[in-house]
Amino acid sequence: MNEQAIATVKATVPVLRENGVALTSYFYKRMLGNHPELKNVFNLSHQATGRQPRALAAAVLAYAENIEDPSKLLKAVDRIAIKHVSLDIHPDQYAIVGTNLLHSISEVLELPMDHDVITAWEQAYGQLANILINREKALYHEVATKKGGWSGWRAFKISAKQQDGEHTTFTLVPTDGLAITPAQAGAFISVKVAIADQGIEQPQQFSFEQVQDNAEYHIQVKRELVDADVPSVSNALLDHVQVGDTVQVTAPLSYH
Ligand code: HEM
Structure with missing residues (x-):
């Protein structure tokens, strides 16, 4: 990411944080509406309490805040990756989450999808998604190659x-x-x-x-x-x- 994109992302974190509830509820509604198959993936009782919807968006915002030094978030990344691997989350699902998150940011900030802010967020999300996908790939390999181990369901x-x-x-x-x-x-x-x-x-x-x-x-x-x-x-x-x-x-x- 170039400096301009990093500055843009950081500048919009506080306003997205203020609109956290709108962002996350819009995001989940949109995503599960467009991809009902994900109702088999997300625990809907966790959705009902609102705890999980906040966690994903909060993690993306926390990442954006620390975008110049993502090492600060390595422990958090590890925890998320472990959770994802335990739930058999796959790389192709990151695009679905990403698209829906970007549309939600565009909606909450009332900006068109081709605005610089959205492009910058697309890069930030892509960067975080890659870190998680790589960590998860290593973990899938780890669980599959243990004695008696396997990956997925x-x-x-x-x-x-x-x-x-x-x-x-x-x-x-x-x-x-x-x-x-x-x-x-x-x-x-x-x-x-x-x-x-x-x-x-x-x-x-x-x-x-x-x-x-x-x-x-x-x-x-x-x-x-x-x-x-x-x-x-x-x-x-x-x-x-x-x-x-x-x-x-x-x-x-x-x-x-
Ligand atoms: C950059 C992208 C993503 C971030 C930052 C992220 C972040 C998180 C966080 C913070 C949690 C909670 C972890 C915990 O409870 O300890 C979580 C859980 C979860 N994530 Fe992700 N996630 C991302 C992508 C995805 C994708 C692509 C999927 C699959 C469609 C997914 C599915 C889930 C599920 C099913 C849970 C467990 C939720 C539950 O309690 O039912 N996530 N994620």
Whole structure:
């Protein structure tokens, strides 16, 4: 990015920050409207609370503020990349997010898409997207090449479902019968289930309470109090997923 573009991006951060709610709600509405397939990717109960919508846009703004010294954000980048890999986010999806984010910035700042400000933001977003895509590529390789490892979603069967007080422990075994990566306590997997009445799938992350060093994983699921129309993976597991059913699982990861 040239100095002019950097200055332009930095100058618009405060006004975008002030309009944060408008920016993020417009952005998500636009993106999920144009790409309903992403309703299977984003956890819609996190969307409902507004926590996640703020996180993505806030990360882009924080990056823009530190654009001259992105090393300040390396730790944050790492955390986002780990989250993305756990959710099987792919490079081609960055273009979708980018287009929708730029249109949202154009809308919030009331500028045409061919304005210098938008062009500068396009470069800034592209730069951050590249950093994340590269980090994620390395992480996908890392999880795939571990013993028993894999990248993306892998089918697991529920082999037991045991209620213990307010938690239900689900035991998951891979349907291919092959080895699975051992994991430390605190590491997490994403589990994706069908939300039948809404015709979508939803992912959610579950952390391991204990070391997982056997041929199966154990996760503890607790009922979530959400409005009836907000899909909850935990509630779907408790109410609709029985022993013998299959769910999709990503390889264990942890924040270092
Ligand atoms: C430069 C681009 C991007 C940035 C800066 C970004 C930033 C973030 C941040 C800060 C989080 C929250 C991390 C946490 O909770 O620790 C997040 C989560 C997430 N991101 Fe991204 N992201 C980007 C691109 C994408 C793309 C391309 C996709 C796929 C369409 C995506 C999908 C997700 C999902 C599904 C989550 C988890 C949200 C949830 O809680 O359900 N992100 N991202």
